[in-house]
Amino acid sequence: MRVSEQPLITAEAIAARVEELGRELTVRYTGKRPLLLAVLKGASLFVADLARSLPMELELDFVQARSYAGTRSTGSVALSRAEDLEVTARHVIVVEDIVDTGRTVEALLERLRGLDPASLALCALLDKPSRRVVPVQPDYTGFSIDDHFVVGYGLDCDGLHRNLPAIHVMEQ
Ligand code: 5GP
Numbered sequence: 001m002r003v004s005e006q007p008l009i010t011a012e013a014i015a016a017r018v019e020e021l022g023r024e025l026t027v028r029y030t031g032k033r034p035l036l037l038a039v040l041k042g043a044s045l046f047v048a049d050l051a052r053s054l055p056m057e058l059e060l061d062f063v064q065a066r067s068y069a070g071t072r073s074t075g076s077v078a079l080s081r082a083e084d085l086e087v088t089a090r091h092v093i094v095v096e097d098i099v100d101t102g103r104t105v106e107a108l109l110e111r112l113r114g115l116d117p118a119s120l121a122l123c124a125l126l127d128k129p130s131r132r133v134v135p136v137q138p139d140y141t142g143f144s145i146d147d148h149f150v151v152g153y154g155l156d157c158d159g160l161h162r163n164l165p166a167i168h169v170m171e172q
Contacts, residue, residue, distance in 0.1 A: 003151060007166035009143055014125075014153055014167065015049070017142045021123065022053025024140060025093065028121075030056045034091040039108065040064040041162070042097030045154035046125045046142075050095060061085065065104045079108060085115065092117040097155050098126040102134035109136065126150065126167070143167075 025034075033056070038047035040062050051060055064080040092112060096105050105122060112120055123140040130147050151157050152164030161168070 001157065001170045001172060003161060003164070004169040004171050006168075007152070008145065008148065008150060008169050009167040011153075011165040014142070014165075018046070018049045019053050021140055021142060022050060025050075025054055025123070026056065029054070029058070029091060029093070032091045032118075033057045033059070034093050035059045035061060035087060036093050036095055037085070037087070037112075038062050038095040039097065039105070042154045042156065043095045043125070045162070046097060047095045050123070063108065065108055079111060085112070087112055087115045087117045089116065089118050091119045092121070094120070094122045096122065096124040096138070098128065098150070099124045099136065099138055100128050100131045102132050102136040106134045106136045125153070126155075 036047055036051055036058055038044065038060070041064070047060065051058065062081065063085060066078045094105065094108060094112070099105055109120065109122065121139040122136070124138040125142040127138055127141045127144045128147055129144060148169040149157070150167050150169055151161035152167045154162050155167070156162045157170055
């Protein structure tokens, strides 16, 4: 497997879309002091840029979810730090790198719903709707993509390539 030479989504396109998402979120969340809850590790770069595109007061926290080994879904999801999350009565925006089958984020959303947030929204940089197994739909999506395994801008393949500034496809 190797990283495609040409990006699927350029760093410039990502930056422009993150700014747009920031504007959409600003309309809904100004004055609500939202909690951005980013899913480690993949959403770390996205949330760093997204948070800086939001001019209002907000809080930032992280949760870890693991469902993948290499490029294949394991079908099971482990959440860590979920017990420590203070989300009751908060306006929570879950920030994900990518929604694929939907299992990971649905497990997290279900956990959060049980903690009675004032509101709960999902903001995903990438969406692969053709791969969905669980019916979950992001409220805010950066880009919808076809069924590729992608890396860069926080997304990895076995721990590597998170630092690429653009999104690339892993090729055989
Ligand atoms: P799901 O539970 O929706 O199938 O998978 C979500 C998680 O799987 C994502 O948060 C991400 O960590 C990983 N994942 C799914 N598709 C991709 C992909 O194309 N590239 C990378 N690097 N990770 C992916």
